[in-house]
Amino acid sequence: MQIPSAGMDRDAIFDQLTEYKKDDVDWTSGRVFGYVFDPGADILAFGKEVYNRFLTENALDFTVYPSLLRLENDLVAMIRRHLRGNDQVAGNFTSGGTESILLAVKAARDYFREHKPEIENPEMILPSTAHAAFHKAAHYFGVKAVTVPVDPKTFRADVEETRRCITAETIFMAGSAPSYTQGVIDPIAELSALAEERGIWFHTDACMGGFLLPYFRRLGRDVPDFDFVLPGVSSLSVDLHKYAYTPKGASVVLYRNPELRKYQMFAFSRWLGYTMINPTVQSTKSGGPLAAAWAVLRYVGDENYLSFAQKKMAATQRIRQGIEAAGDLYILGDPEMTLLSFSSDNVNIFHIIDEMRIRGWYIQPSFSFQGTCANIHLSINLSNAGREDAFVADLNKSVEAAKKLPSGTLVKEVQKMMDASGRQAFLENAGDLLALAGVAGGAMPERMAPINEVLDAMDPEMREKMLLEVTNRFFHP
Ligand SMILES: Cc1ncc(COP(=O)(O)O)c(C=O)c1O
Known part of the structure; x- marks a missing residue:
């Protein structure tokens, strides 16, 4: 493809976009368990x-857009x-859970660089259920x-084994509330107390649960503490786009105090341009996600969020x-929120x-990992409510159909090739x-099982x- 020499007709472009979208998963169907968190047409439209109203505003510089600074501080205050968190807790709006986690790890690394310069090869201890974003942070930040x-x-995370893994180089520990895949909450109270006792930074990954779990608690669920009531929690990530x-x-990363948050930021003045001060990863960024x-949060309101949680x-x-x-x-396990995984010993x-x-x-x-077999994950949402019986009926039919299908044919061929x-x-x-x-031209075959079996x-x-x-x-074009 090349840039057309003359600008094209709007309708022709929209038609083309519609055509491109035809194979995308239809999240409006209420039959998708992940990717899109659909609150219904009215909230989406709002x-x-x-x-759109803030799409063009640039959060690069809060002195030029004081509205964005104000919106961000309001939002952090609400979360x-x-x-x-008390009024010492500081934080920022980020582009998503991954950015929030990247920033927390970077802040911890830079905090320890200053406070314990003798640590040359910093380590972080993660439960095997910790989100891949922590490993990305490990990879990016050394x-x-x-x-x-x-x-x-x-x-759930194994506290005793975690204790045994602590070395003089450990700077960071994390736990999830809840973990993405099995939806269980790690023993955050014990893990964060251990971290505090040993002078280690502790991060609660509440990207999935940070917003919802407080509502579950109010609905009578026995939700363990995972947030700033625990004195050992140094930082916490909570996604709003979930x-x-x-x-x-839309995500927020919070720190126990501004002193810790400071290490997240980046400032640079040694070039022939403007002094760049970035609280988060991006520099130029749209004000749209923040304003929205x-x-x-204000449009939906607490009572509606509570009733959504109930559903x-x-x-x-x-x-x-x-x-x-x-x-x-x-x-798998005993899921505590809206995320769960299931598997089978006798059906593929x-x-x-x-x-x-x-x-x-x-x-x-x-996929299977460290003794846990391959499994199916569901992130259950508002849009799935009302379709539970249809889901279960089709699941039963799918299990019966799956029993009749052959397994492992491509695995054998691939093994031979390898x-x-x-x-x-x-x-x-x-x-x-x-x-x-x-697989042809980026389009996936209707049946992915052979590929998934090979990968597994x-x-x-x-x-x-x-x-x-x-x-x-x-x-690659
Ligand atoms: C527990 C947890 N942490 C972090 C993330 C990363 O969030 P994002 O995809 O917004 O970067 C996810 C995403 O599902 C998650 O479930």
Whole structure:
């Protein structure tokens, strides 16, 4: 494609965009368990309207746009209160959970560089359920990630094993409230107390639960403390573009006090340009996501969020019961919010996912890792409420259909290819695998089970390399 010599007709462009979108997952169907957090047409439209109004404003410089500074401080104040932080707690608006986590790790690293310069090779200890964003932060900022396997039954962080992994180089520890995949809350009180006792920075990843869990608590659920009531919590991430239903590009990272937050920022004056002072990762950024987040929280209001939480809690309960009643399936751990994973010992879960797709449902696979078998994840939402029975009925049909499908055929062929060429050559010829799996021009085949089985059979390192090779090919005109 090239830039057209003359500007095109608006309608022709919109038609083309519609055509491009035809294979996208239809999140308006209420049959998607993830990716889009849909609060319904009215809130969505309101969020878009505010977003558009601030789309062009540039949050690069708060002295030029004092409105954006004010909106950000208001927003941080609302979220800090929600998470029981006192007026010392400081924070910023970021583009998402990953950016919030990146910033917390960078802040901790730079804090320890100043306060404990003798630490040359900083380490962070993570439960094996900690979100991949922490590993991205480790990769970006040169902090070694030490992963501690979670309890294989509860999927919660193992406090004693964490204690054993602490070294003189440990600067950072984290736990999730809840973890994305199994939706269980780590023992944050114990982990953060341990961190405090040893002078280590502790981060609560409440990207998923930070907004919703306080409502679950108010609805009578026994939600353990995970926020700033715990004195050992140094920082916390909470996403608004998830269960707060604000338009995408919205998260908040909070710190116990401004002294800790300071290490997150970046200032640079040694060049022939303006002095750049960035509180967060991005420099030039639209004011749209911030203004929309501020406005949506106020438009929806506390009582509606509470009633949304009630609906999600009930929907999760019904779906969970349906899965437990389907004889061939079991839930991993004891999910505490709206996120859960399930698996099967006798049915190929990748076929179940394909069969559900054919029936119009989008559900997500997780590959096997450290003794936990491959499983199916659901992030349950408002838009799924009312469709629980239909979901369970189709799930049962999908399990029966999956039982009749063959497994492992592509795995065998790939194994032969790999044996013949060796790992490296196999990776370099990732295109052969794609062709074999029926992937053409970036479009995925209707049935993904053969590909998922191949990826699941690989060790994680090989899987990462293979997916990088494949992605490198996809993002190429
Ligand atoms: C627990 C947890 N932490 C962090 C993230 C990363 O958030 P984002 O995708 O907004 O970068 C997610 C995303 O699902 C999450 O579930």
